[in-house]
Amino acid sequence: MQHEYNIQVPPETAGNQEALKQFVSKHAEISLHEISHIRILKRSIDARQKAIKVNLRVLVFVQEDFKEQKPSLPNYRNVTGAEEVIIIGAGPAGLFAALRCIELGKKPIVLERGKDVRARRRDLKKLNIEHIVNEDSNYCFGEGGAGTYSDGKLYTRSKKRGDVNRILELFVAFGATDQILVEAHPHIGTNKLPGIIQEMTKTILDNGGEVLFESRVVDIEVRNNEVAGVALATGTKIPAKKLILATGHSARDIFELLHKKDILIEAKSFALGVRIEHPQVLIDKIQYNRKDRGEFLPPSAYSLVKQVEGRGVYSFCMCPGGIIAPCATSPGEIVTNGWSPSRRDQPTANSGIVVEVRPEDYKIFGNSPLAALNFQKQVEQKAWLEGGKTQTAPAQRMVDFSNGKLSADLPESSYKPGIASVELGSILPEFIYRTLQKGFQEFGKSMRGYYTNEAVVHATESRTSSPVRIPRDRETLEHVQIKGLYPCGEGAGYAGGIVSAAIDGEKCAEKAVGAMKN
Template structure:
């Protein structure tokens, strides 16, 4: 017999199967000998009280043996001779769109401007050490997209659990641990995600799909408001009547290309700010109410939202036990982001702290669909200039930042290109600067100890989401103007992270294949 139970236990009990069995036997009045197995279905930490608890949903196997169900890949077909669907971008939206196309019997041709994950590492090293930005191979562009080397967080606010669970199961089938099916905030880790991405790409190729690296799309072939294919930088033309556009939020050349071809796009509100780094031990002390979290609790995270004079200021992409990375996609700009290895075992915790950017804020760049993008670019360029025209990030201690005081010295940082002391009021737009100054004070009231000069503020955190939306028909998911073009994922404004982008990729693939089948 099986029985599903929700319970709350200590971290020590949650981490020990025998202790958990004894607890369940005692609390539920079940003879210990009858409990053959306890399968944890969901796990989350409740740190609201001084005594930390772990919330569990478990499946009890009473007088019944447990056998773990293997999660296998779907039955993929050989689609080498099938009708093609072009997919621009090999991030989560593009790769999961490709897998879904194969599942539905169509041939994906994935076009990625960047390199494969192994070759990409060399360019990331040059970026971190030599400050050399490769416009086609960096933390945003390349096999797996921005998620490959920036954490692999799989948390999503999507309410469609069926779609989310399917994506998580696919990740497990391609090599992720089953823990991502259990944790409330699942996370793969930058050290493990590349091998999973390589497995996905290999599967696409083995079943007749194509994946083209170092292949930048520079034009769209459009005939009578219908897509006919794409042209690459090397002059190649690839024909297809269905194109899924999954380029990610930093594909500024694609946004500009669409604008120049008079293909309808629109400016979109986003958020911009800084990335703040604290000692992980300090965040643990704040969140867990103890200086030593022990072996049974993971490095703690935080999520915080405040309204400052009617404008939202909030944490974004928080990375416990993580590292700050340089994520510029062109020379002449500084962009920061954060990531964590699978064990989240680094000494520092970092998070983007950002301010909402409204249409009225970027109206200074006119009513162009690229106005928000230009606003974003200007701040990134100011950071680069303030940092000395390298990838050295302008920085300030946290309390100094809020007091408008240039820091006399700076603490050690995980940001490898290095930091330099700058009054960030010279870098950030005035309203962003003031909102953050007040926001940090408010954060400190909610999280005692957060507002400290032990923390360092790095500029800028600016790629929170796409500054452009590419409108699509809600029924067909095709572009509102160009038939056969499917704006998809974060870059088009329809996702916000790995899982939601993957879900959107699958949906666009399904619509594209349905349209092909309906014409046959």
């Protein structure tokens, strides 16, 4: 027999199978020797009270053998000679779209401007050490997209967009730990995600699909308001009747191409700010209200949101035990992001702290659909200039930042290209600067100890989401103007992370295949 229970236990009990068994035995009034196994279905930490508790949903096997069953891959069919769907971008939206096409019997051809996972590492090393930005191979572009080397967080609030569990189970089938099915905020880790992405690519190739790296699209051919094909930077032209556009939020050249060709796009509100770094032990002490978190609690995360003079300021992509990475996609700009290894065992915690940017904020760039993009670009370029025209990030201690004071010195940062002391008011737009100054002080009231000069503010955190939306029909998911064009994922404005992008990729594949003659 199997019984499901929701229980709350101390961390020491949650982390010890025998202790958990004894607790369940008493709680459920089941004899200890009758419990053959306890499977944890969901786990979250409740640190709101002095005594920290772990919330568990458990499945208890009573007088029944437990057989572990991990998710398996769908029965993919070979699509070598099938009709083709062209997919631009090998991020989560593009890869999951390709896999879904294979499931449905169509051949995906994935065009990725960047390099494969292994070759991409060499370009990241040059970026971190030599400050050389490869516009086609960086933290945003290449096999797996931005998520591959930027953490692999799988938490999403977009439950209504689709089947989140299906996406998580597919990740497990491709090699992720099954703990992502359990944790309230699942996370794979930058050290493990590249191998999982490679398995996805291999599956596409093994089943007759194609993945072409270093294949940057420079033109989308349209005839009579229908997609006709794409042209690559190499001069190669590929015919296409169905085109899934899954380029990610940093493919500015694609946005500019669409605008140049009078293919409708729209400016979109987004958020912009900085990336803050604290010692992880400090965040643990604040969140767990204890000197040492111990072996049964993970490095602590936080989520903060405040309204400052009617404008939202909030944490974004918080990385416990993580590292700040340089995520510029062109020379002459500074962009930061964060990631964590699977164990989250680095000595610092970082998070984006960003301010909402509204249409009236970027009206200085006119009514162009690229207005928000140009606003974003201007701030990144200012950061590059103030940082010394390298990938060195302008930085300031937190209290100094709020007081408008240049920091006399800076502690060591996890940001490998290095940081330079700069008064960040010279970089950030006035409304963002003032909102952040007050926002940090407000955060300190919610998390005592958070507002400290031990923390370092890095400029800029600017790629929270796409500054452009590519409009599509709600039912067909086709572009409102161009038949056969399916704007997809985060870059098109329809997702906000790995899971939601993967869900959108599958949806676009289903619509594209459904519209094809069988």
